[in-house]
Amino acid sequence: MSNDESAAGPDGDDIVAETTSLLETFGLTTYEAKCFVALTRIGHGTARELAEVADVPRPRVYDSVESLQERGLADVQDSTPRQFRAPDPRDAVETVRREYGERLDRLEGLLPRLRSPESRDERAGVWVVEGNDAVSDRLAGLADDATNELLVVVAVESLLTDELRASLSAAADRGVAITVGSPSRAIRETVAEVAPEATVVETWTWWEDHPIRPGEISSILMADGSQLLVSSDLETDLPGVDRHSAVWTDDERAPLIGLMQPLLANAIRSGSATDGPTADGSA
DSSP states (O other): OOHHHHHHHHHHHHHHHHHHHHHHHHHOHHHHHHHHHHHHSSSSSHHHHHHHHTTHHHHHHEEEEEEEETSSSSSOSSSSSSSSOOHHEEEEHHHHHHHHHHHHHHHHHHHHHSSSOOOOOOOOEEEEEEEHHHHHHHHHHHHHOOOSSEEEEEEGGGSOOHHHHHHHHHHHHOOOOOEEEEEEEHHHHHHHHHHHTTTEOOOTTTTSSSOOOOOOOEEEEEEEEEEEEEEEEEEOOSSTTTEEEEEEEEOTTTEEEEHHHHHHHHHHHHHHOOSOOOOSSSS
């Protein structure tokens, strides 16, 4: 079976479309991406063949392949007619990875130089993040910054992502004192598994039953008494679909820090239910 045949049919069309779209995110034009995909499918060919496979006007094949050649993503043979050849797929991926790695390295060096050498006074700020991924990423980021203590409340399993579990495990390895409260047995068991050194307790301070109701607190995290995130579970128009929104701050001057710091640890521990819902979360 040829490369072209292997990408035939509805599934092949999906692969071609997805690959073309993905290449465009790496800075290729639509014509360049189409030519690269077509060249990868047939291995090598003339401008006429590429134009037919890629559905690209033949005059645009030449400048597109020349651009690909400059990026190391195509070889050109000066023959009559001219022949074009695709690199090995693994080599092509490494070429793109190296190119973007160099750009990121350059960006990493440039961004710090943009900052003013004189710091500006900044008011204590409370920020908002929207969406499950954004909230989970911010939880993990704050956990990564902790050096002494983490107080964590999680009531929704979807927020306990692989990244957050890894951050809690890494914090425990650094010697950070971790206390986690949750009304969910599954969450408590997961945290106890990834961070055996953590203090994990059943707590119902903020809820009457589990799963929690829309609008209720879905997570709280305080790191070192100076960074705080509080998220809530928002009701959406889609049945069974939740969406989280959070306020957070990494400035210990924020009033929210002063309000929550003396209360959170006691609230987690005092929320352990003895006469509330049962251990499996039922009322």
